[in-house]
Amino acid sequence: MKRFGPLSVAVAAAAAIGLPFLLKPFGVYLISMWAVLTIAAIGLNLTLGYAGQVSMAQGAFVGIGAYTVALLTAAGWPFFPAFILGGALCFVIGWLLGYPALRVQHHYLAFVTLAFNTLVFLVLRNEEWLTRGSYGIAGTDRPSLFGLSTDNARVFYFLCLAILILLSAATWWMLRSPWGRAFVALRENPIRALSLGLDTRRYTLMAFALGSTLGGLAGGLYAPLVQFIEPGSFSLNLSFNLLLMVIVGGSGRFFGPFVGALIAVLLPEWMRVAEGYYLIIYAMLVMVLMVFCPSGVIGLFEKAMKPKKPPAAPAAAAIKAEATPQ
């Protein structure tokens, strides 16, 4: 946060507020999608980047949140109670998914969460009585806020942006609280954290639950944004894409998901000028980025902005030269 300074944040905030007035509806749709996916990626960054718990199930939580909102609003519920219920449901399910993490770690945990994602996909597809199965759910209405309809693309974007800012601020506050430090301790050395009296069991479960909640809230916005959801939208592909956003942006860095989501949403669109080759070029760019900058784009900026070591003073250089054997 310190490295990027309030000025950079102010510029980014001005861009986020001003851009929709310069963009056509397609551009507004893309930045709305960016805001929604950033929320989900912040959740995964919390679980993976800060607490070090590998999760391949974030796409499933987006799906649970999206289906909760789509089904409840279709049944006549107002948007916001459905939205909050979607997040709460993901908190409970995320907490339960955290139990395997108490027993297995790393790639074993990755496979547990991957299996959970597949399980959610199968439930969404096969339990037709509840989810309408392969046909999906079309036409989820956009909410009204204090009598103001968000049907307009720009208004809906500002709703997504407001929720993103609110959740980001809450996450930022939490990361600077003892909870945030406990998450990092859990990632860096769980045995030492335990020996210092940290309840690692509780914090592991909490890391999953909070990360999943953000996934569910993102899903709650995804349904009225796209206005069509189907099980295939929340398969492993989405989980991999969210993982890509966290890693490419900078895992364990607060602004990583913001930049990662920007790249994952916009880069394929930029590459479309290459027509049939655009997905190949996109994949190659991501590979190059990961090879040369494993700490993600934010890591690259941090490296570039790090003050360079001042050259050795003449006296120190002379002492060093004298000490060197001839």
Place this chain on the structure above:
Amino acid sequence: MLRTGFLVSLVAASIGLAGTAHAQQKTVYMPAILELSGAGAVSGTNFRDGMLMAIDEINKAGGILGHKIETPVLDTQSDAGTSRAQLQKVLDNNPYVVFGPVFSGSVLVTQLMTMKAEIPEIVGGEAAAITQKNASYVFRTSFGQQFSMPKIANYIHDSIKAKSVAVVWVNNDFGKGGRDNFTKEMKDRGINVAADISTEVGQADFSADVVKLKGANADAVFVYLNEEESARFLKEAKKQGIKAPLIGETTLLGQKVIDLAGGAAEGVQGHVGLTVDAPIKAVQDFAAKFKARYNYVCDHNGIKGYTGVYFVKYVTEKIGKFDGKAFAEKAHGITITPQEEPGILMEAKWDKNGDIDRESFLGEVVDGKQKIVKTLPMLSKK
């Protein structure tokens, strides 16, 4: 600071600023959003190639109402969410009509937007639900499942004389729609569905499914899968010695499936909505032109793309202007014959919902080729 500013300007430029107007001098903007990557790439590529061939022919002959057709092709990645985004992109430029998508799930999300924008959408999707949602701007280029399944059901009842049938289907919106319509038609005809086997998109191993089929001992097997999966299924069915007739609807008898399955496709029978092997000279001439241009045999999606463009040309020339609303009004209930518009290849009629009616065929695979054995009349001419 400078870096941030540069990033912001790059982002803004990349997603298109509001001021960039679309040049439309003596051209008419008719974009296509198609499945060029992902699970639908075979279908989307065929549709695109047929469509572009028709556009080149029309442009060479002077265009529509003196306007050349301008058709950028955007990839949906076979994903409904991406389709929605790409449709929004083209709607920003005020198109006259939109071609595609082919995947039914993508059509279901885009048709709500085209209806709102009053832009006709010429689609390749076959799910029954597409034209049952009062989307008055969507027009099919092939039969919906609610029309093709009664034909295949009649064939199983009258020609195969089956008393029981097993159905193998792909569990997505396309396969589920087909399966639901098919089982309803079977029930109406008193035919017992002895096995109802769902399979996955991209499934590689069908051995367990074929074992189940053998256990069901049905008089016929109806196979409703995508191209690659159809070929894999046929190979496994041959390996395990399935004796019951294998019946399909268009895809199973397509040249792509025959090429991939090799000898395992031999003897497959079924109903074919559109085929380049149709005993119609115009269709065969089209197939030869397509093969010469692209060096592969066109499937039914290529015909959809080609005839879809000529459908737009005919209706537009009838209304004499580029007006989406007038187009939709004129196109509902229109009949186009090859005498009036040779590019339509076969006489076709669109009803008030945008569903198409035309002749179709019964076929079987003989010596690695699809052979048409019977032509079925248009439903409206029975």
